[in-house]
Amino acid sequence: xxxxxxALLLAPLVLAACSGRTPLDAHAAxxxxxxAPAAKAPATTAFTPPAESEIPAxxxxxxxxxxxxxxxxxxKAAPAYVGNGLNCVNCHLDAGRLADSAPLWxxxxxxxxxxxxxxxxxxxxxxLQGCFTYSMNGxxxxxxxxxIVALETYSYWMAQGAPLGTKLEGAGYPSVPRPxxxxxxxxxxxxxxxxxxLCHGAQxxxxxxxxxxxxxxxxxxxxxxxxxxxxxxDKAAAFIKANMPLSRGGMxxxxxxxxxxxxxxxxxxxxxxxxxxxxxxxxxxxxDTPMSLYGTRVNGRLLxxxxxx
Amino acid sequence: xxxxxxRGRGWxxxxxxxxxxxxxxxxxxxxxxxTLVNRGNERGAPPCQSCHGAGGRGQAAAGFPRLAGxxxxxxxxxLDDYAKGTRSNxxxxxxxxxxxxxxxxxxxxxxxxxxVPVKAMVTKPADGPGADARGATLAxxxxxxxxxxxxxQCHGPGGVGVGAxxxxxxxxxxxxxxxxLKAWQQGTRRNDPLGLMQHLSRALSAQDIAAVAQWFxxxxxVGRSVGK
Numbered sequence: 349x350x351x352x353x354x355a356l357l358l359a360p361l362v363l364a365a366c367s368g369r370t371p372l373d374a375h376a377a378x379x380x381x382x383x384a385p386a387a388k389a390p391a392t393t394a395f396t397p398p399a400e401s402e403i404p405a406x407x408x409x410x411x412x413x414x415x416x417x418x419x420x421x422x423x424k425a426a427p428a429y430v431g432n433g434l435n436c437v438n439c440h441l442d443a444g445r446l447a448d449s450a451p452l453w454x455x456x457x458x459x460x461x462x463x464x465x466x467x468x469x470x471x472x473x474x475x476l477q478g479c480f481t482y483s484m485n486g487x488x489x490x491x492x493x494x495x496i497v498a499l500e501t502y503s504y505w506m507a508q509g510a511p512l513g514t515k516l517e518g519a520g521y522p523s524v525p526r527p528x529x530x531x532x533x534x535x536x537x538x539x540x541x542x543x544x545x546l547c548h549g550a551q552x553x554x555x556x557x558x559x560x561x562x563x564x565x566x567x568x569x570x571x572x573x574x575x576x577x578x579x580x581x582d583k584a585a586a587f588i589k590a591n592m593p594l595s596r597g598g599m600x601x602x603x604x605x606x607x608x609x610x611x612x613x614x615x616x617x618x619x620x621x622x623x624x625x626x627x628x629x630x631x632x633x634x635x636d637t638p639m640s641l642y643g644t645r646v647n648g649r650l651l652x653x654x655x656x657x
Numbered sequence: 658x659x660x661x662x663x664r665g666r667g668w669x670x671x672x673x674x675x676x677x678x679x680x681x682x683x684x685x686x687x688x689x690x691x692t693l694v695n696r697g698n699e700r701g702a703p704p705c706q707s708c709h710g711a712g713g714r715g716q717a718a719a720g721f722p723r724l725a726g727x728x729x730x731x732x733x734x735x736l737d738d739y740a741k742g743t744r745s746n747x748x749x750x751x752x753x754x755x756x757x758x759x760x761x762x763x764x765x766x767x768x769x770x771x772x773v774p775v776k777a778m779v780t781k782p783a784d785g786p787g788a789d790a791r792g793a794t795l796a797x798x799x800x801x802x803x804x805x806x807x808x809x810q811c812h813g814p815g816g817v818g819v820g821a822x823x824x825x826x827x828x829x830x831x832x833x834x835x836x837x838l839k840a841w842q843q844g845t846r847r848n849d850p851l852g853l854m855q856h857l858s859r860a861l862s863a864q865d866i867a868a869v870a871q872w873f874x875x876x877x878x879v880g881r882s883v884g885k
Contacts, residue, residue: 400798442801546822546850547811555820557813558880594806595857 397453397506415502426495431486433561433570447518448590454519456507482575485618521586527603536611539604567615569656574620580639584609614646619655690767702755720832726773730821732765738848792872803860817880828878834870
């Protein structure tokens with residue numbers, strides 16, 4: 349039953365895969381495991397953000413620095429709006445500067461933008477609010493709150509000189525070709541044990557030092573909620589493939605990235621804040637895509653039915 | 658099964674439990690480790706403290722690392738890896754080979770239980786402010802253009818260490834940290850999980866290595882808070 353449902357949900361992936369990459373890609377990354385040379389050359393992009401040493405003195409520069417501080421230490425610097433153990437930098441590496449890690453310079457110039465997620469044109473500030481509501485499992489700061497103003501200022505500073513309304517190379521996470529085999533929980537579990545548990549812990553719980561997470565929790569009460577983009581398989585696979593494990597981005601095969609994304613996203617996490625008592629209705633309204641496992645049954649567990657809290 | 662369970666609840670079970678508890682708490686293990694630390698063993702292992710110092714504090718000038726307060730699993734694995742040669746060191750390899758598996762366990766647990774020395778061998782960076790800035794940047798922000806994360810991202814804030822796989826760098830002798838980074842680079846140390854250190858060390862120059870080693874040597878081994 350479970351396997352059939354998953355197969356059904358992911359059938360489009362498999363179909364798409366037939367037209368594209370060969371299955372040979374799946375294990376291409378196995379070879380460079382132990383002590384191999386760079387699996388991925390440093391990203392070259394059309395845009396390079398200014399160096400941090402160029403943040404000017406004065407009130408404007410102070411706001412840029414505050415934004416960077418919030419970005420790096422979100423829970424500590426914006427406690428009123430954060431409801432989990434994550435920081436912005438967990439999913440946007442190098443303080444939001446790194447290409448292929450959804451850099452701020454790649455996002456800033458793309459707003460205002462119509463988003464299917466909420467069916468209206470979103471300002472950049474509203475987009476940032478969404479991060480707090482879902483990825484940080486917290487509360488959206490008001491648009492004129494210093495937290496939003498600082499993050500906007502930091503993004504604006506980083507994007508200076510970038511063209512408006514143009515999707516830059518290195519923006520977002522590079523999508524990973526659909527794998528030859530539909531993503532699989534058991535295979536994902538073994539990828540997780542081999543390449544992820546070292547840092548994120550055997551139960552995906554992350555690791556703390558003195559009460560603060562050093563490695564972020566991937567599911568459970570301190571992770572992102574069911575409304576966050578990272579709960580969708582394609583986004584998670586894309587982030588993982590390009591960026592994980594830290595310093596070894598590009599190491600995993602496409603198949604491994606999809607499998608382990610599926611494994612991660614088949615665990616309970618905090619409830620989607622748009623849920624009002626009806627799981628099926630919430631799925632239909634917000635998660636009606638094979639990329640979301642919310643409201644589906646995996647290994648006998650109905651995901652979203654007993655959210656972590 | 659039922660009978661066994663009954664007996665376990667009877668006074669014979671209590672006596673057996675007491676014996677177990679006594680055996681568990683017996684100083685045999687600790688004494689062995691203490692002896693190894695102070696005197697070594699008859700198979701040629703020298704006393705650990707002759708290099709690693711009293712209380713496992715290390716010796717900065719000679720580049721001998723602190724062992725006090727390090728994770729027991731980490732220490733045990735290093736001894737095994739010295740013995741196997743996946744971590745090669747002319748001094749430590751014969752020492753590790755002269756220790757039985759039980760003795761390796763014993764000394765690993767002995768040092769893991771020792772308190773982290775608060776003021777031990779925290780040294781100021783010797784070079785000018787430029788070197789310090791380079792070290793600080795690598796340690797706290799990394800060099801992502803070359804896929805090098807901040808050292809702190811795995812070794813914890815200020816390099817205090819995280820779990821059994823990411824040992825503390827804070828307050829370790831600069832000469833030790835430098836030697837390790839070079840050993841990763843050259844492949845004489847290759848016991849890192851996922852090849853993380855061998856891989857990223859290749860992106861570092863000799864100046865990078867010296868700067869980051871000095872920065873961590875100057876950090877407090879008992880840590881600081883995250884953020885500013």
